[in-house]
Amino acid sequence: MKIPASYQIKGIDAYTIEHEPVSSADLMMRAAGTVAEWLWQHVEYDTSFKVMAGNGNNGGDALVVAMLLAKAGFNVECFLFNYSQKLSPDCAFYKEEIAKRTNLRFAEVTDPGFRPDIKADEWVIDGLFGTGLNRPLEEPFVSLIRHINTSDATVVSIDIPSGLFGEDNRQNNPEHCIHATYTLSFQFPKLAFLFAENSKVVGDWQVLPIGLHPKAIEKCQTAYNFATREEMAQLLKPKDKFAHKGIFGHALLAGGSKGKIGAIVLAAKSCLRSGVGLLTVQVPASGNDILQISVPEAMTIPDEGENTITAVQIGEKINAVGIGCGMGTSVEAAQALHQLLQTCDKPMEIDADALNILAQHPEWIKLIPTNSILTPHPAEFDRLAGKSATGYERLEKARDFAAKNKVTVVLKGAYTAVINADGEVSFNSTGNPGMATAGSGDTLTGILVALQAQGYQAFDAARLGVFLHGLAGDIAARTIAFESITASDITASLGFAFNELRSKTSNKHS
Numbered sequence: 374m375k376i377p378a379s380y381q382i383k384g385i386d387a388y389t390i391e392h393e394p395v396s397s398a399d400l401m402m403r404a405a406g407t408v409a410e411w412l413w414q415h416v417e418y419d420t421s422f423k424v425m426a427g428n429g430n431n432g433g434d435a436l437v438v439a440m441l442l443a444k445a446g447f448n449v450e451c452f453l454f455n456y457s458q459k460l461s462p463d464c465a466f467y468k469e470e471i472a473k474r475t476n477l478r479f480a481e482v483t484d485p486g487f488r489p490d491i492k493a494d495e496w497v498i499d500g501l502f503g504t505g506l507n508r509p510l511e512e513p514f515v516s517l518i519r520h521i522n523t524s525d526a527t528v529v530s531i532d533i534p535s536g537l538f539g540e541d542n543r544q545n546n547p548e549h550c551i552h553a554t555y556t557l558s559f560q561f562p563k564l565a566f567l568f569a570e571n572s573k574v575v576g577d578w579q580v581l582p583i584g585l586h587p588k589a590i591e592k593c594q595t596a597y598n599f600a601t602r603e604e605m606a607q608l609l610k611p612k613d614k615f616a617h618k619g620i621f622g623h624a625l626l627a628g629g630s631k632g633k634i635g636a637i638v639l640a641a642k643s644c645l646r647s648g649v650g651l652l653t654v655q656v657p658a659s660g661n662d663i664l665q666i667s668v669p670e671a672m673t674i675p676d677e678g679e680n681t682i683t684a685v686q687i688g689e690k691i692n693a694v695g696i697g698c699g700m701g702t703s704v705e706a707a708q709a710l711h712q713l714l715q716t717c718d719k720p721m722e723i724d725a726d727a728l729n730i731l732a733q734h735p736e737w738i739k740l741i742p743t744n745s746i747l748t749p750h751p752a753e754f755d756r757l758a759g760k761s762a763t764g765y766e767r768l769e770k771a772r773d774f775a776a777k778n779k780v781t782v783v784l785k786g787a788y789t790a791v792i793n794a795d796g797e798v799s800f801n802s803t804g805n806p807g808m809a810t811a812g813s814g815d816t817l818t819g820i821l822v823a824l825q826a827q828g829y830q831a832f833d834a835a836r837l838g839v840f841l842h843g844l845a846g847d848i849a850a851r852t853i854a855f856e857s858i859t860a861s862d863i864t865a866s867l868g869f870a871f872n873e874l875r876s877k878t879s880n881k882h883s
């Protein structure tokens with residue numbers, strides 16, 4: 374699902390009006406209708422609404438929502454905040470309409486000091502500003518928004534929380550934005566929803582399709598995408614009936630150190646659950662028996678180092694290498710990574726301590742083979758590329774980093790961003806807070822290197838692997854509380870995740 378920028382949505386909107394064709398007032402009715410329908414499904418029959426409309430089309434949407442709610446029998450009071458005495462044409466049109474209605478209370482507000490009374494059990498519909506916001510909000514809106522935010526009412530924002538920009542909010546003050554309980558976004562998510570710093574503003578968000586023109590959506594060029602199940606199912610290669618293990622690739626995992634052999638055990642287990650044909654694991658000598666006993670399906674290479682790996686042996690038949698899990702940042706481990714980077718041209722999946730070593734030796738980054746993946750969490754990425762004040766800033770740095778170093782970067786978070794060397798970004802749509810647990814990242818490494826060994830290109834392996842990892846976590850969460858999910862539970866659910874994804878694409882030929 375594309376994530377167009379606010380200015381692009383305006384264009385898609387205009388194209389739809391011209392080519393469907395549909396009048397802008399009817400499109401507004403359609404959009405507001407989806408909001409009203411969502412509300413009917415989520416409120417009690419005796420809910421009272423306070424609808425707050427602004428002077429643009431977001432305000433127009435709010436006026437229509439107010440009329441539809443009143444028509445359905447709800448108790449509605451609607452305020453049109455028109456301090457500047459200037460309304461968009463469609464907002465003006467629906468103001469005339471609403472003024473004629475007798476089944477709701479309507480007032481146009483021009484007094485900057487006026488604050489509507491809001492009760493805790495009421496629902497506030499926020500239609501003050503949408504994607505037409507062109508500068509951070511000032512008074513009297515800041516006070517009005519503070520008044521709404523300090524009420525205990527449930528707040529539903531139409532399209533976007535008022536005051537929030539769709540993309541870059543570095544110059545914005547979150548306290549000057551509506552803090553929505555729910556945000557109902559038309560047709561697409563907004564980029565801003567995907568950054569942790571905006572979570573308090575956005576609340577739970579959902580996309581409501583409003584039938585914008587498919588041709589305009591197809592033509593829209595954006596670097597940002599939200600990975601849907603259908604898109605990810607397309608990436609998953611079918612498994613041929615006559616296949617043998619040799620054609621599913623041979624992965625090598627290298628890592629582990631005294632006290633952290635578990636990390637590579639976890640990676641090995643998830644790797645084997647992700648379709649790889651063969652797996653070899655290189656561990657410090659002291660970890661060899663642990664690995665053989667815990668993961669009998671894997672072959673092992675005991676390193677010469679007792680408690681850390683010292684040199685990685687890459688057999689000729691290895692298709693992809695995963696490095697970093699639990700390997701520590703000792704001098705020996707750093708040497709092993711350096712030697713590997715100098716000698717190996719296979720796609721790599723570089724994680725955890727290997728990333729920390731790279732941060733200490735940035736001159737080695739250029740040695741990373743093409744078609745490789747790096748999987749930093751925000752702190753690891755900051756060590757590689759410098760600190761960022763916001764998620765937006767970090768994402769932009771990660772796009773630069775991926776382009777400069779010709780790698781795929783997986784920036785982990787609630788909406789993990791997978792970024793390729795062309796700067797394309799795919800945000801993951803699966804996963805849950807229960808997955809923020811020890812070893813979860815090692816599990817991801819195993820999945821990614823398995824997909825790379827099977828011939829998936831870095832960007833596809835990363836998008837698909839991150840999606841499956843999150844889906845497995847979601848499946849685990851159907852029966853296990855977030856508090857209790859472990860990395861092993863994620864691996865245990867991987868088979869179900871593959872099945873669920875494949876079932877969407879299955880047809881009689883596959």
Ligand SMILES: NC(=O)C1=CN([C@@H]2O[C@H](COP(=O)(O)OP(=O)(O)OC[C@H]3O[C@@H](n4cnc5c(N)ncnc54)[C@H](O)[C@@H]3O)[C@@H](O)[C@H]2O)[C@@H](O)CC1
Nearest residue numbers: 386401404429430431502503504505506507508509510532
């Ligand atoms: N694009 C689409 O697909 C559709 C959009 N619709 C709605 O239209 C909205 C966009 O409408 P508009 O472009 O009219 O924009 P808005 O409704 O967001 O508001 C624009 C108005 O606010 C003023 N303004 C901007 N920043 C301000 C600030 N900081 N302080 C005070 N005033 C400020 C502008 O001068 C303008 O008068 C969307 O968010 C959505 O709710 C729907 O009606 C239908 C479909």
Ligand SMILES: [K+]
Nearest residue numbers: 499502533535
């Ligand atoms: K809004």
